[in-house]
Amino acid sequence: xxxxxxxxxxxxxxxxxxxxxxxxxxxxxxxxxxxxxxxxxxxxxxxxxxxxxxxxxxxxxxxxxxxxxxxxxxxxxxxxxxxxxxxxxxxxxxxxxxxxxxxxxxxxxxxxxxxxxxxxxxxxxxxxxxxxxxxxxxxxxxxxxxxxxxxxxxxxx
Amino acid sequence: xxxxxxxxxxxxxxxxxxxxxxxxxxxxxxxxxxxxxxxxxxxxxxxxxxxxxxxxxxxxxxxxxxxxxxxxxxxxxxxxxxxxxxxxxxxxxxxxxxxxxxxxxxxxxxxxxxxxxxxxxxxxxxxxxxxxxxxxxxxxxxxxxxxxxxxxxxxxxxxxxxxxxxxxxxxxxxxxxxxxxxxxxxxxxxxxxxxxxxxxxxxxxxxxxxxxxxxxxxxxxxxxxxxxxxxxxxxxxxxxxxxxxxxxxxxxxxxxxxxxxxxxxxxxx
Numbered sequence: 001x002x003x004x005x006x007x008x009x010x011x012x013x014x015x016x017x018x019x020x021x022x023x024x025x026x027x028x029x030x031x032x033x034x035x036x037x038x039x040x041x042x043x044x045x046x047x048x049x050x051x052x053x054x055x056x057x058x059x060x061x062x063x064x065x066x067x068x069x070x071x072x073x074x075x076x077x078x079x080x081x082x083x084x085x086x087x088x089x090x091x092x093x094x095x096x097x098x099x100x101x102x103x104x105x106x107x108x109x110x111x112x113x114x115x116x117x118x119x120x121x122x123x124x125x126x127x128x129x130x131x132x133x134x135x136x137x138x139x140x141x142x143x144x145x146x147x148x149x150x151x152x153x154x155x156x157x
Numbered sequence: 158x159x160x161x162x163x164x165x166x167x168x169x170x171x172x173x174x175x176x177x178x179x180x181x182x183x184x185x186x187x188x189x190x191x192x193x194x195x196x197x198x199x200x201x202x203x204x205x206x207x208x209x210x211x212x213x214x215x216x217x218x219x220x221x222x223x224x225x226x227x228x229x230x231x232x233x234x235x236x237x238x239x240x241x242x243x244x245x246x247x248x249x250x251x252x253x254x255x256x257x258x259x260x261x262x263x264x265x266x267x268x269x270x271x272x273x274x275x276x277x278x279x280x281x282x283x284x285x286x287x288x289x290x291x292x293x294x295x296x297x298x299x300x301x302x303x304x305x306x307x308x309x310x311x312x313x314x315x316x317x318x319x320x321x322x323x324x325x326x327x328x329x330x331x332x333x334x335x336x337x338x339x340x341x342x343x344x345x346x347x348x349x350x351x352x353x354x355x356x357x358x359x360x361x362x363x364x365x366x367x368x369x370x371x372x373x374x375x376x377x378x379x380x381x382x383x384x385x386x387x388x389x390x391x392x393x394x395x396x397x398x399x400x401x402x403x404x405x406x407x408x409x410x411x412x413x414x415x416x417x418x419x420x421x422x423x424x425x426x
Contacts, residue, residue, distance in 0.1 A: 071189040074424050078336065081189075082313045127426065 023106035023134065024156045027058075029116065030149025033097040040121035041094035042147055043069060045076040046104065048112040048132075054079040055112070056089035057104040063093050072119040075127055099149075103156070110134040118147040177201035177209060179305035179418045180396055181217075181254050183244075186422045187335055188311040193246045195309055199256045200239040205396045206364040206420075208238035216257055217242070222250025224317040250315035251335065257304030261325060263410060264301055267293035281409040300410035302326060305418045310335035323351030326415035328399040331384065337423045339392045345419070346383045347399060353383025357401040361387060364394040392425040 027046060046058040059076070061067050071077040080089075090102065106112075111133045119125040126145035134155055142151040184196040199217055202209035214233040217240065221227050233242040246252065263281035267289055268274065278285045281298045289296060302325060308318065314335040321327045331344035347357040361375040379385045389395065402414040 068189045068193070071187050075426065077187075077189070078338075082310075082335075084312075125425075 023109065025104055025106060025132075026101060026154045026156060027104055027114075027116075027151065028099065028101040028153075029151040030099050030144075031095060031097050031118070032144070032147070032149050034120070034123065034147075036123065038122050040123070041096050042118045042120040042123070043073050043094060044116070044118045044148070045073045045080075046102070046114070046116050047076060047080055047089070048106070048109055048114050049079065050109060050112045054085070055107065055109060056080045056085050058090045058092075058102055060092045060094050069119070069121060072121075072125065073117045074119075074125070075115065076117050106134075114140075114153065116142065116148055116151060118145075120147055123147065177203060178205075178396060178398060179212070179256055179303055180206070180420050181256050181305040181307040181418075182206055182420055183254065183307055183309050186307065186309045187424070188246060188309065191246055191249055191311050193311065195244045195246055196241065197244050197254060198239040198241045199305065204367050205362045206394050207367065211235045211238060211240045212256060214240050214242075218255045219244060220253040220255075220318045222248045222252060222315045222317060224320070244309075246309070246311050249312040251308055251310045251318050251333075253306065253308055253318035255304055255306045257302070261300050261302035261413075261415070263298055265289070265296065265298045267296040269293050283409060297412065298410045299412045299414050300405050300407050301413070302415040303418070304416075305420070307420045308334040321348050321351060323348065325350065326354070326401055326413075326417070328417040328419055330419075334421050337389075337421055338426050339389055339423050340426060342386050342388050343423075344384055344386050345397070345399065347379045347385070347401065348383060349401070353379075353381070354401060355379055355381045355383060356403075357383075357385070357399060359385045359387065359397055359399050361389070361395055361397045363389070363391065364396075365391065389423050392423045394420070394422050396420045 031042060044060040048055040048057060061070055070081050073081065113129050114132050115129045117127045124146045126147040128142045128145050128148060130140050130142050132140055138155040140153040144150045180200055180202055182198045198208060199212050200208040200210060201212055214235055219227045219230060230242050233240060262279065265278045265280060265282050265285050267276055269276060269290055269292065278288055282296060314333045319330055321329050327348045329346045329348060331346050337343055347354040357379040359377045366372040375387050377385045377387050397419040398416055399419055400416040402412060405411055405413045
């Protein structure tokens with residue numbers, strides 16, 4: 001029994017290693033400079049959807065007691081946030097205007113729709129997406145929207 | 158004398174709200190976290206999300222995500238145009254807020270005089286026998302129910318409060334109220350004593366109609382499985398009047414007429 005357990009653990013570790021090697025991606029994007037009287041840094045979420053399944057990848061939100069605005073990432077909230085699944089994703093504090101690059105682990109997902117949503121208090125909200133097929137192309141881009149700059153996606157070899 | 162005039166007053170008050178839509182209006186219907194407070198107004202009005210007449214605080218009922226009635230709703234204020242309270246949302250899941258009695262009431266109408274003036278009495282023909290003049294014409298009793306309902310969801314949606322009681326006329330959301338998205342089909346169901354009810358009318362009015370935007374209500378009917386489907390192009394706040402009228406199965410009434418006024422929010426994709 002014990003050896004069986006060990007073997008399966010080993011197998012699991014091996015296959016896990018295989019997957020992580022195969023599927024991660026670099027997502028780079030800008031948070032645009034917005035000139036406004038009352039600027040708040042945007043909430044940003046990145047996730048993947050495959051049919052009815054969602055895979056949380058990243059969420060930047062206000063930390064602590066103050067994050068009652070999570071639902072303003074509306075699609076993300078319906079797919080992930082309200083089920084508390086985002087604890088599995090890369091979470092962080094909100095960030096100001098600038099260029100960002102994140103490495104996101106895709107597990108065994110290879111064909112999916114990547115969503116990026118950004119919402120700013122007293123400001124706008126953007127929801128953009130692109131279809132990704134790892135067997136097809138290794139680089140993708142999404143044009144800029146009001147609350148999120150142009151996005152470049154490259155699949156790690 | 159006093160009693161009679163009180164009774165008459167009640168009839169007048171009730172009949173004035175017959176002409177109005179009943180609306181349960183929460184300040185928010187989707188919440189990120191608990192505890193939270195949601196301002197709730199209940200009003201009888203012609204416009205969607207506008208106040209006109211206050212209603213009886215005794216008929217406001219809130220069910221928590223566990224399906225149980227919340228006993229203490231705190232301070233409830235009956236103002237001139239609305240009845241208001243702040244609902245303390247302490248549990249995650251979906252709450253149901255209703256206005257109106259679950260028991261249907263009777264209304265008897267008749268016409269009288271040379272001009273066939275229409276009169277209304279609250280009660281069935283039997284109860285009202287001594288108040289109906291001998292020369293009254295076209296006496297008709299309608300068994301009627303008018304309720305207002307809305308749902309609010311904190312974090313993940315739950316289904317307990319969506320379950321029908323299988324008594325009388327009911328409107329049951331099929332698409333969860335926390336999942337109403339512009340451009341996506343919304344499905345609701347009507348039941349009579351737990352059985353699917355065909356031919357109920359659904360008239361959906363948008364709050365934005367008061368600003369002249371898409372002023373035409375969306376109108377659909379329930380099919381033979383009791384289901385009505387509609388798609389709203391714009392996010393915003395809406396009121397669906399879900400109504401049914403038909404011959405009465407109750408010997409004390411000639412007709413039955415029920416309306417559930419269902420207020421809800423549609424969020425942008």
